Amino acid sequence: MSDRGRAPGAPGPTVADESEAAILARILPLLPAAPAATIGPGDDAAVVAAVDGRFVVTTDLMVHGPDFRLAWSTPWELGWKAVATNLSDVAAMGARPTALVLALAVTPDMPVASLEEFAGGVSEAVAALSPGCGVVGGDLSVSETFTIAVTAFGDLEGRAPVLRSGARVGDVVAVSGVLGEAAAALQLLFRDGVDEDGVPDRALTAALRKRHGEMLAAQFAPRPPVGDGVLAARAGATSMLDLSDGLARDAARIAAASGVGIAFDGATLGRDVALALRGGEDHSLLATFPATAELPGGFRAVGRVVDPATGALTCDGVVVDPVGWDPYVGWDGGRG
Amino acid sequence: MSDRGRAPGAPGPTVADESEAAILARILPLLPAAPAATIGPGDDAAVVAAVDGRFVVTTDLMVHGPDFRLAWSTPWELGWKAVATNLSDVAAMGARPTALVLALAVTPDMPVASLEEFAGGVSEAVAALSPGCGVVGGDLSVSETFTIAVTAFGDLEGRAPVLRSGARVGDVVAVSGVLGEAAAALQLLFRDGVDEDGVPDRALTAALRKRHGEMLAAQFAPRPPVGDGVLAARAGATSMLDLSDGLARDAARIAAASGVGIAFDGATLGRDVALALRGGEDHSLLATFPATAELPGGFRAVGRVVDPATGALTCDGVVVDPVGWDPYVGWDGGRG
CATH class of the missing domain: 3.30.1330.10 (PurM-like, N-terminal domain)
Structure with missing residues (x-):
């Protein structure tokens, strides 16, 4: 190291x-x-x-x-x-x-x-x-x-692949891995890791690493729960994906592919619910399990699969816009 | 088209x-x-x-x-x-x-x-x-x-893969596909497809296409004999590779991996033997076969696998430098 x-x-x-x-x-x-x-x-x-x-x-x-x-x-x-x-x-x-x-x-x-x-x-x-x-x-x-x-x-070791399209009404929605941390690190970098002209700066980043090393690691060297993918499949996961574009946008993909709605429980999404929903690049796993399944590995419940008539995507009953947060979108040509 | x-x-x-x-x-x-x-x-x-x-x-x-x-x-x-x-x-x-x-x-x-x-x-x-x-x-x-x-x-349909390392003294060396044509096209382009400053030019290239369309196609849209790979394996090819860096350099790879020498028969290499030996990007197949094998598909004999003591790489008895011809090597940053 x-x-x-x-x-x-x-x-x-x-x-x-x-x-x-x-x-x-x-x-x-x-x-x-x-x-x-x-x-x-x-x-x-x-x-x-x-x-x-x-x-x-x-x-x-x-x-x-x-x-x-x-x-x-x-x-x-x-x-x-x-x-x-x-x-x-x-x-x-x-x-x-x-x-x-x-x-x-x-x-x-x-x-x-x-x-x-x-x-x-x-x-x-x-x-x-x-x-x-x-x-x-x-x-x-x-x-x-x-x-x-x-x-x-x-x-796949003989198992069926776990697709985005298998979620069923009544399933538990669960996440393994961090939520919003990679995006929080990127917010910090775009605020304090750039010079007066907005250009990424190595010396400023070195200083940030001393104070916020663990936070930045979520962006620079993410630790996706790779082994939990197999555990989820063995536990009967009905759908799964890699959270690369934010929980809201990626959950909307499962909802659309499966023809269901997803209702998040805000209390399970950490202190900054908005960042958890919109932050990209966490590379955590989002999966749905039958209500009776014991959640394997690092998975914890964050919501329920619901009838799509009640709304494709909600958190505590409020409609969530399926938009991710990604400051690179509309890339301006900057590199640094 | x-x-x-x-x-x-x-x-x-x-x-x-x-x-x-x-x-x-x-x-x-x-x-x-x-x-x-x-x-x-x-x-x-x-x-x-x-x-x-x-x-x-x-x-x-x-x-x-x-x-x-x-x-x-x-x-x-x-x-x-x-x-x-x-x-x-x-x-x-x-x-x-x-x-x-x-x-x-x-x-x-x-x-x-x-x-x-x-x-x-x-x-x-x-x-x-x-x-x-x-x-x-x-x-x-x-x-x-x-x-x-x-x-x-x-x-591989149950067959063993054909590697670079299986050529044996006495094998026939054979090629399927063109030799030197992609390099000839590139020579033409670097000569007549660039403006006075040496920058690739679209109008000049359009004119070249009218006169030398087939020649340029060898560079722009090569037609490797893909099906001959399976035919070679079925016919007992002892070694094989894709000719991407020129016959000399790529044959030297088989010679080194197999611990043998390769002796080309210049009369089989077309009108421009030097270009056939050094020209890259043909994406033809070079293979070795037991002397008794019937050459399959488009393969034709171009030489023999010999004892390495007689020289790693020769053509008509003259030592060949295992160097390919590639005008992009040492890329100068030009794009066009």
């Missing part, structure tokens, strides 16, 4: 100074191997076991500018977050993550040491969130814009 | 004008569905059949600047090429392509119509090169740099 808070831009050779082969020779040993890979990196493609005759697959991009700022996040944190957000999507299907592929487009001036830190974040995220998963392949290119594309795979 | 030669920048709304949901609603119906998908796009992840208990996976980035120029390639061609290059990697393992995921980072000023053309290229490439494959999921983001990340999957 020693590189976790280290600023990017460490001295040493840059990507432009070294061949792709030389860079990969430094990075690949830092990445976790996947036990599920029968053929790993090094050929035209990898071969991965899919024991029950199916595999779960999800892909996500993180782009410098709209998705992260280099003055705020360290390379270690970017590696961690790219893995965590994809593992959470696999978990939301009720699957156990088995493998990842990782395609990076990096700027020519990026220090190779920063790529090593990135790989360290990938490795530690896998170890912490889903041990037994690993990296089976990837690609490395240069670009004007640092871009991270992760594709993640999972094993 | 009507959009194939159409210039990008068609009028109409741009990516910044529309919501992600509205754009996806226009794009998704244009993409081919995959029969292997038991759960397709629309949930946190897709579920894809892997009948023999394994899946082949490969990922590749295409980045505006180092990998393509918008004054040269149309959106239709970029969609085609992104698919073709990834299908070729699946084929090179001896697998049948089953599914793709597609992550796009597009500039806010890109017309949504260009994204529709891109989807058309994806769809027609799948139909032409590997019918039965399809798109099972994806991601869409904004970026300063148009970036295309494709991850492709394949089914």
Whole structure:
């Protein structure tokens, strides 16, 4: 974890100074191997076991500018977050993550040491969130814009996938993981992590880390409850998704896909109910369970599935607008 | 195919004008569905059949600047090429392509119509090169740099994967597909498709298309012999790879992985032997077969696997430098 808070831009050779082969020779040993890979990196493609005759697959991009700022996040944190957000999507299907592929487009001036830190974040995220998963392949290119594309795979172990469309009136609505914390951190960063011109600032962020380290970690290195995805499926979850766009917007997706309404109990949503409902990027799991089910793992009840005639989305009886809170929406081209 | 030669920048709304949901609603119906998908796009992840208990996976980035120029390639061609290059990697393992995921980072000023053309290229490439494959999921983001990340999957249908490491002394070396044509097109473009300052020029490229359409197609919309990958595996290929970096460099990879030498017969390499050996991006298949095997599909013999003591790589007895030809190497930051 020693590189976790280290600023990017460490001295040493840059990507432009070294061949792709030389860079990969430094990075690949830092990445976790996947036990599920029968053929790993090094050929035209990898071969991965899919024991029950199916595999779960999800892909996500993180782009410098709209998705992260280099003055705020360290390379270690970017590696961690790219893995965590994809593992959470696999978990939301009720699957156990088995493998990842990782395609990076990096700027020519990026220090190779920063790529090593990135790989360290990938490795530690896998170890912490889903041990037994690993990296089976990837690609490395240069670009004007640092871009991270992760594709993640999972094993349903014979179970049916848990979709967004299975919620039934009377089910319990439950969440595992934090609510609103990633958004609170981003609010803080946009307020106190920028200079007078609104540009993300590394020194100001370093100061914020000292006072609000845990809060910022929810944004920079989220810890989705990956293992709870399988537990939810085993406990009979009728629907599930990864909370990436805020509880209100994501719950509205389950409501629409399932043809139901969802009624939240505000008292279960923490001190700042508005932020819990609208804050994005928590990567917690939202699921519905039969009323008789015992909630597994870290799940706690936050509401009920109701007849849609009573309103698609309410909290304590008040209609909730299914809008997420995301300051990157309508990206203005800023990077920093 | 009507959009194939159409210039990008068609009028109409741009990516910044529309919501992600509205754009996806226009794009998704244009993409081919995959029969292997038991759960397709629309949930946190897709579920894809892997009948023999394994899946082949490969990922590749295409980045505006180092990998393509918008004054040269149309959106239709970029969609085609992104698919073709990834299908070729699946084929090179001896697998049948089953599914793709597609992550796009597009500039806010890109017309949504260009994204529709891109989807058309994806769809027609799948139909032409590997019918039965399809798109099972994806991601869409904004970026300063148009970036295309494709991850492709394949089914080995119970066969062992064909690796780079299985070539044996005495094997026949064979190629299916063109040699040097993609590089010849790129030479032409860097000579006659740029303005006085060396910047890629759309009008000059349109003129080149009229005179050299077929030649340019090898670069803009390559047609790798995807089906020949399975045929090679069935015929007992001992090693195989996708020719992306030139015959010399890629043959050297088989030689190194297998611990053998490779001796090319120059008379089999066409009129421009140097370009055939050094030209990249052909996405043809290079394979080795037992001397007794009947060469399948489009494969023709181009040399022999020899004892490495006689030289790792030779052509007509002359040592070949295992260097590819790629004018993008040492990318100067140019885009156009």
